[in-house]
Amino acid sequence: MDIKDIIRDIRARHGLSQEEMAKKLFVTRQAVSRRENGLTVPNTDTLKIISRVFGISINTLVGQPRNMTCQVCGSPLEDEGTLSRNANGTVNDQYCKWCYINGVHKYSNMEQVIRDVIPRWHWGSPEQMAEWLRKQLRTLAYWQGKTSE
Missing domain, CATH: 1.10.260.40 (lambda repressor-like DNA-binding domains)
Incomplete structure (x- = not known):
């Protein structure tokens, strides 16, 4: 377009x-x-x-939309309502509005993310989702080089 x-x-x-x-x-x-x-x-x-x-x-x-995923929790960034904002109000397309709020990261460890994400996602048992998330989160840019604790 x-x-x-x-x-x-x-x-x-x-x-x-x-x-x-x-x-x-x-x-x-x-x-x-x-x-x-x-x-x-x-x-x-x-x-x-x-x-x-x-x-x-x-x-x-500029007509180059891309499939975006929150680099903290893995949520799809499918529409403008899920995108986060930087401290200056501009859109940040790396993170969702739940993980990055006004330029500040909400989470410092994966277990916090997993506890908050499971109620928002509705597939499988909580145990299955937690196991899957532990594997997936490690692949996201925000968690590269960080420990899961």
Whole structure:
């Protein structure tokens, strides 16, 4: 999907007029119109604002979405509602909103994660899920080189 279509889709999903979207992005209505028609593309600063305001990763904005997984708990990051935020409000597509809150990691050991994740996931017995999670968590970037204690 082209960035012009992504911007139009974001505006439509949020029920905004071009004028309302322009106010949120600190640009003119004409700038929104030009971007939606493919006449211009947003600069880096505007992409950051769109990402922060609408909770969308910059990868998605530039048309390169990827399958993302929280690097702490392994949860799929399937939509903007599960993505975490950095301290400055920008979207962080490495972690879910439960593991990384306003720029701070919630967990320091795997057992804490396992206790919190099992009630959110509904497959198998708690024992099966805990065993599977212990294996999976070790493969995630956040846990590389850390102990499981």
